Amino acid sequence: MERDNDGPIPVRLPIDRRRFLAATGTAIGAAGFAGCLSDDDGDGDGDDGNGDGGNGDDGNGADGNGDSDGTEYADITPEGTSWEDLPDLEGSLTIYSGRKESQIEPVLRDIEEYYDGLELDIRFDDNETHLSTILEEGQNSPADIFYTQDSGTLGALAREGRTSSLPDDVIETVPESWRDTDGTWTGVSGRVRCIAYNTDTWDPEDLPDDIFAYADDERFEDDMGWRVDSGSYLSWVRALMIEHGEEFTREYLTDMEDAGVTHYEGGSTTPNAIAAGEVGVGFVNHYYVGRVMDDQPDAPINVTYTDGDLGSLFNVSGTAVLDSSDEQELARNFIRHLLGSEGQQFFVETNREYAVIPGVEYDHEDVPQLEEINYPEFDLNQLADIEPAVDLLREVGIR
Amino acid sequence: MSEQTETESPGSRTGDARPLGLTLLSGAVAAAMVFPLTWLVFRASSVDFDRAYGIVVRPRTAEILGNSLLLMVGVTVLSLCIAVPLAVLTVRTDIPYRRFWTIVIALPLAIPSYIGAFAFVSAFRPKGIVQGWLEPVGVTELPSIYGLHGATVIIALYTYPYIYITTRAALLRMDTSLVDAARTLNHDRLGTFYRVTLPQIRPAIAAGGLLVALYAVSDFGTPAFLQADVYTRQIFLEHRSLGGADYAAFLSLQLVVVTAFVLAVESRVRGDETIHTDSAGSGSDDRIRLGWTKYPAMGVCALLGFATLVMPVIIYLSWLATSQTDVPESFQFSWVFVWNSVYVAGFAAVCAALLALPVAYLAARHDSLTGHLFERATYIGFAIPGIVIGLALVYFGANYGSFDFGPVTVGVYQSIPILVFAYVVRFIPQSVGSTRTAVLQVNPKLDEAARTLGYGRLETFRNVTFPLIAPGVVAGAALVFLTTMKELPATLLLRPTGFETLVTRIWAAESAGLYGYAAIPALILIVVSGLSLVIILRQEDI
Numbered sequence: 001m002e003r004d005n006d007g008p009i010p011v012r013l014p015i016d017r018r019r020f021l022a023a024t025g026t027a028i029g030a031a032g033f034a035g036c037l038s039d040d041d042g043d044g045d046g047d048d049g050n051g052d053g054g055n056g057d058d059g060n061g062a063d064g065n066g067d068s069d070g071t072e073y074a075d076i077t078p079e080g081t082s083w084e085d086l087p088d089l090e091g092s093l094t095i096y097s098g099r100k101e102s103q104i105e106p107v108l109r110d111i112e113e114y115y116d117g118l119e120l121d122i123r124f125d126d127n128e129t130h131l132s133t134i135l136e137e138g139q140n141s142p143a144d145i146f147y148t149q150d151s152g153t154l155g156a157l158a159r160e161g162r163t164s165s166l167p168d169d170v171i172e173t174v175p176e177s178w179r180d181t182d183g184t185w186t187g188v189s190g191r192v193r194c195i196a197y198n199t200d201t202w203d204p205e206d207l208p209d210d211i212f213a214y215a216d217d218e219r220f221e222d223d224m225g226w227r228v229d230s231g232s233y234l235s236w237v238r239a240l241m242i243e244h245g246e247e248f249t250r251e252y253l254t255d256m257e258d259a260g261v262t263h264y265e266g267g268s269t270t271p272n273a274i275a276a277g278e279v280g281v282g283f284v285n286h287y288y289v290g291r292v293m294d295d296q297p298d299a300p301i302n303v304t305y306t307d308g309d310l311g312s313l314f315n316v317s318g319t320a321v322l323d324s325s326d327e328q329e330l331a332r333n334f335i336r337h338l339l340g341s342e343g344q345q346f347f348v349e350t351n352r353e354y355a356v357i358p359g360v361e362y363d364h365e366d367v368p369q370l371e372e373i374n375y376p377e378f379d380l381n382q383l384a385d386i387e388p389a390v391d392l393l394r395e396v397g398i399r
Numbered sequence: 400m401s402e403q404t405e406t407e408s409p410g411s412r413t414g415d416a417r418p419l420g421l422t423l424l425s426g427a428v429a430a431a432m433v434f435p436l437t438w439l440v441f442r443a444s445s446v447d448f449d450r451a452y453g454i455v456v457r458p459r460t461a462e463i464l465g466n467s468l469l470l471m472v473g474v475t476v477l478s479l480c481i482a483v484p485l486a487v488l489t490v491r492t493d494i495p496y497r498r499f500w501t502i503v504i505a506l507p508l509a510i511p512s513y514i515g516a517f518a519f520v521s522a523f524r525p526k527g528i529v530q531g532w533l534e535p536v537g538v539t540e541l542p543s544i545y546g547l548h549g550a551t552v553i554i555a556l557y558t559y560p561y562i563y564i565t566t567r568a569a570l571l572r573m574d575t576s577l578v579d580a581a582r583t584l585n586h587d588r589l590g591t592f593y594r595v596t597l598p599q600i601r602p603a604i605a606a607g608g609l610l611v612a613l614y615a616v617s618d619f620g621t622p623a624f625l626q627a628d629v630y631t632r633q634i635f636l637e638h639r640s641l642g643g644a645d646y647a648a649f650l651s652l653q654l655v656v657v658t659a660f661v662l663a664v665e666s667r668v669r670g671d672e673t674i675h676t677d678s679a680g681s682g683s684d685d686r687i688r689l690g691w692t693k694y695p696a697m698g699v700c701a702l703l704g705f706a707t708l709v710m711p712v713i714i715y716l717s718w719l720a721t722s723q724t725d726v727p728e729s730f731q732f733s734w735v736f737v738w739n740s741v742y743v744a745g746f747a748a749v750c751a752a753l754l755a756l757p758v759a760y761l762a763a764r765h766d767s768l769t770g771h772l773f774e775r776a777t778y779i780g781f782a783i784p785g786i787v788i789g790l791a792l793v794y795f796g797a798n799y800g801s802f803d804f805g806p807v808t809v810g811v812y813q814s815i816p817i818l819v820f821a822y823v824v825r826f827i828p829q830s831v832g833s834t835r836t837a838v839l840q841v842n843p844k845l846d847e848a849a850r851t852l853g854y855g856r857l858e859t860f861r862n863v864t865f866p867l868i869a870p871g872v873v874a875g876a877a878l879v880f881l882t883t884m885k886e887l888p889a890t891l892l893l894r895p896t897g898f899e900t901l902v903t904r905i906w907a908a909e910s911a912g913l914y915g916y917a918a919i920p921a922l923i924l925i926v927v928s929g930l931s932l933v934i935i936l937r938q939e940d941i
Contacts, residue, residue: 094896102911107727121896125909128639129786132647133892136790137797142813229623229639265623268912277526291912296721390640391450397459399636 008156009286052102059114064145075169079359080341082168083114090117098127098148099317103291107346127153127231134322135160144325147317151178152235154185154318155384163320167332174356177379178316187316189347190354190366192237192375194286194303194312196271201280211311214281215255222260224278228398229265230384232285232315238389239310239381246392253396255273263398268292275299283311290352290367314375316356405713418856422769424757426831431754432780432824436655438791439783449651459628467549467616467657473547474615475608477555482562483604483698487592490570490686501567502932503704508560508878509900510711511885513620513909514921515557518711520544520624526713545635550627556707557621558614561878562607565833567941568874569603572840588687598736600840606832609665610878612783612830619888631784632652638786653786658782663774669743678814712922719915730916733899737923740884740900743815747822748830748880752872753825760860762831763838777831780824781903784937789892794819796893813895821889826882830875836866837871844917881928901927 005165006339052351074085083335096123097104101124112120125133127148134141134157136138146163148154163184171183195207214220226235240249262279264270270282271292277300289303305312319338337343344355348362354370393399401858426644477491489495489501507515523544524527530541541550573596580592630650653857753776761767762774780788795811811817839865849859866874887902894903901920906917 073695100911101729101907102913123896125891126639127890129892131791132790140797140812141800142797229636231639234640263626265626266910268910269624272912273524276521276524277523288912295913347782367656386640394457394459394548397634 001068009073021035026258027118042357047170058242060353061274076173076336076339076357077244077359078173078357079340080344080345081336082341082356083337083343086340088117089115089330089333089337091327091330092119093144094121094142094329095123095145095147095161096130096143096154097124098120098130098146099126103351104147106350107343110342111334112347115300125205128343129155137323140249141226141322141324142330143322144327145319145321147319148231149317150230150232150235150315151185151187151318151380152238152383153282153370154180154320155381157320158184161322161382164328166322166335168337170332170339177381178314178326178356178375179318179380180320185318185320186335186339187318187356187380188335188343189351190314190316191285191287192305192312192314192370192373193283193310194289194305195281195301196274196284196289196301196303198274198277198280199302204302206323207281209305209307211283211306211309212252215252215259220259220281223255223280224259225262225264225270225273226283227270228263230391234386234389234393235315235380235383236310236313237393238383239313239378239388241392243310243376243378243390246388250392250396253398257396257398271301275301285315286367287352288335294352305375306370308374308376310376310378312373312375313378314354315380317353340391357384402708418761418765421757421761421765422767423865425761425770425773428754430778432777432827435788435791435821435824436707436779436783436793437796439648439652439787440656442645443652445647446645446862451646454646454649455653459865463628463633464657466627468553470547470622470627470629471612471615471661473551474555474558475612477551478559478562478611479604479608481555481703482559482607483566483654486563486566486570487596490698491626492689492693492696493687494693495523496697498892498933500697500700503700504926505564505567505932506704506929507707509565509881509885509925509932510707511556511620511887511905511924512554512557512618513887514711514715514905514917515622515707516553517625517909517914518714519549519553519712522710523549539716545626547629550622550629553625554615554618555611555859556619556703558611561610561829562604563876564878565603565607565610565836566743567598567837568833568871569600569840572837572870573599595635603836605665609661610781610829612665613662613778616654617649617782617784619784619786621906629659633919634784634787646789647787651783654782655779658779661782662778664770671938708925712918715914715918715921718913721915730904730913732904732919732923736899736901736904736920737927740902740924741927743819743822743900744773744880744883747819747883748876750819751823751827751830751906752834752876755827755834756872756874759831759834760838760864763835764843774831774835778828781826781828783825785821785825785886785888786892787826787871788821789889792817792889793892808908813893815895815898818890818893818895821893822879822883822886825886825889826879829878829882830872831914833871833875833878834868837868837874840871841867868913877931880931884924884928921927 010190040081066263073087074081076086083093085393095108097108101122105122108120108122108252112118123130130143130146130148131153134143134146137143143301146157154163166183168188169178174186177183178190195211197204197207197341201223208214208217214224237249237253240252262273264273264282267287267290270284271289273279274282275296286303289301292299292301310350319335321328321335325331339357341359344357344360347353348355348360352367400918427687449586453856471907485504489497493795518528525543527541532537533541577595577599578591578823581595582588586594614925619635621627622629622632623635630653634650635652636649640646758774758777761770793812796817799810800817802809802811804856839857845867846859850856854862885902887906890900891906894900901924904920905917908914908920908934
């Protein structure tokens with residue numbers, strides 16, 4: 001069975017439309033309000049942002065953050081807002097992070113060091129363990145912010161009613177399909193699913209640019225692997241079900257099983273197996289591979305992307321403020337910092353991720369720029385209910 | 400000097416009036432150990448019945464149950480085959496460098512299974528390191544390491560020390576004058592071993608074997624690495640399904656049922672346990688002379704030590720050598736990690752030893768149903784994956800863990816006490832088993848003599864029994880210490896924020912794919928565990 005051998009070519013894409021709109025829509029925001037930073041801000045914000053469950057009429061419009069004493073701060077905007085212009089952070093925040101310490105601690109500590117009066121208590125564990133922990137803790141949870149690796153976990157927390165509203169400027173800055181439609185969680189950086197391959201055994205030109213072609217291509221029999229224990233895999237299977245229907249997804253998964261796909265567990269296990277040559281091809285998030293490439297530059301591994309199908313699903317890592325937190329305003333301002341220029345720049349430069357605002361320069365060559373990847377439009381909000389995917393995977397015997 | 404095993408007077412174990420205080424104390428300990436499991440019942444009761452029923456009746460449930468049982472039996476049998484001969488080798492023969500080999504053989508217990516499994520997979524995977532070595536000589540394919548058989552071998556390689564340590568302790572305490580007697584009666588060595596030695600050390604072997612069996616079903620890391628489909632893997636996949644803890648709790652309850660069954664079976668098979676003798680002497684120091692066979696014997700020990708200890712360290716270090724990433728400062732090694740590990744583990748070991756004493760003593764000395772029930776109850780936590788115990792304590796700690804003392808409020812959630820409690824719940828059976836075996840080897844007539852001479856019950860225990868069982872108590876505490884040092888899931892859930900131990904650093908590095916940065920904490924974990932073993936074994940050696 002011969003496939004057309006042109007492989008995934010970098011294509012310039014329709015995504016630019018939305019980014020363009022996002023970029024122009026609220027462009028007038030920041031500039032004028034680069035207010036001097038008064039030192040009594042932070043938790044002194046009183047009434048202006050604390051309305052749980054309803055945002056929109058809390059005085060945080062597109063015209064800046066009105067402080068109770070009249071000091072004004074800039075909003076978060078798509079073209080980037082410097083930390084200098086954002087409200088001061090003072091107090092102490094507890095962050096439950098499902099993102100790895102090695103990746104995320106530096107930017108969190110940067111923010112902490114930027115202010116004298118800010119103290120961060122960060123607990124690292126898996127996304128799912130944190131979710132279970134928060135649900136067990138109930139209203140007594142010490143966590144103020146939940147920071148996860150994928151949108152599904154945040155969606156699950158929102159479904160339990162445990163997230164509180166984010167300010168308008170945040171909601172207006174982040175494209176709608178990358179945040180909660182109700183505005184209770186937001187993506188702060190992006191990643192794309194990709195095809196990772198062993199460069200000793202495969203030429204990128206020989207790899208199909210259609211994700212479903214791998215299932216019944218004999219060349220890949222017993223030579224594929226994927227990670228099955230992550231929330232991001234569940235989200236992906238759920239996305240397939242929403243986009244193509246349950247029957248199609250069942251067939252696809254069964255075909256993959258028949259083709260002898262190896263089920264790995266643990267984040268870097270699949271890239272490592274590919275680099276070791278145990279399997280030639282794997283379906284993973286791009287930044288895991290970027291990490292292996294960074295750490296072991298000689299490892300024979302690289303990535304390529306499928307063309308416009310869910311094989312290159314764009315997903316976000318994101319944050320939410322817990323409803324039980326008594327530091328609502330401080331927590332929101334902290335998230336503003338992650339979405340500010342310096343925060344977004346960090347994700348791009350250091351982590352090889354993608355920014356969720358357009359106003360960030362990409363100046364490295366390790367992973368392709370987002371414009372070069374034809375990723376499909378997909379509303380991540382549809383992934384909040386993951387259970388059908390769990391049941392389907394159990395049915396076909398993957399779990 | 401009577402040289403006979405005492406079998407005729409079980410009455411001496413039940414003869415005393417039932418000690419009410421001891422029973423209450425023992426019951427309280429058992430209740431505290433089982434208490435977190437009430438959360439399981441409570442959580443499992445909120446599952447959707449149809450969905451839960453669907454999970455139970457699907458054909459794969461039978462397969463998973465079968466796999467779990469196979470894993471348990473396989474690991475136990477393999478561990479027995481490794482541990483018992485090695486215990487005899489290091490106690491009853493004149494093998495050179497005895498203490499060194501003893502530590503090497505016991506040390507794999509200190510290695511977390513996720514490190515061991517990772518190393519074995521790196522070495523033996525298809526196109527892995529070993530295959531790379533063998534390719535020049537024409538071997539292009541190794542038998543697959545993945546699957547149940549791979550998991551069985553690897554778990555056995557890291558859990559056989561349970562049997563080794565308990566068996567070794569029993570051999571050391573054993574009255575060898577019996578062996579001398581059997582030898583004078585013209586029994587050969589093998590016959591003597593089967594007829595005299597084995598019956599005496601059987602409870603110790605069973606105690607170690609039980610720990611191995613329960614550990615095998617509760618281990619998650621190794622089956623996950625080796626793609627073996629067992630109960631724990633299902634529990635974790637369920638736990639990772641974003642549906643809260645309901646189904647994970649539901650599956651864990653099934654694991655509790657399996658555990659209860661194993662405990663009942665082991666109770667039956669351990670049989671008559673009166674293993675003490677009337678003599679106080681330990682007989683001659685007649686060790687088996689190995690002659691030239693000492694070389695192959697040492698070779699076997701060295702090979703085992705290389706595979707289980709040296710190879711993982713080398714593999715991690717090789718990652719360190721090629722690593723190019725700039726890592727955050729928090730990945731730099733600090734001695735605080737070592738101190739934190741040692742101090743929580745030491746704390747847990749002392750607590751476990753103290754709490755295990757009444758339970759073990761009651762069960763060994765008073766052949767009552769309640770005593771046995773209490774003793775068995777303390778084992779259940781050992782078979783439950785750490786993450787499940789951890790979440791249970793998250794629930795209790797966050798919602799009921801705050802105490803008002805007038806002006807001061809003390810919260811135990813995310814603190815050292817609740818963390819230590821979790822360790823004790825998980826690991827106390829190691830202390831109970833070891834202490835109980837030690838009590839069984841003390842002739843109750845000694846107590847009776849002391850009582851006749853006017854000692855009270857407590858005085859008798861303190862002055863007569865305790866000094867005799869101390870090595871067993873210490874050995875049990877040592878086991879708790881070693882396993883606590885490597886415990887991960889409950890540590891991550893319950894530690895105070897910012898409290899970093901060696902394993903949390905290994906985890907942080909490994910989960911980031913920075914295996915090289917796991918090398919140094921892993922190496923130090925092995926060294927510290929080894930040192931603690933030296934101290935412990937020195938106390939024990941006669």
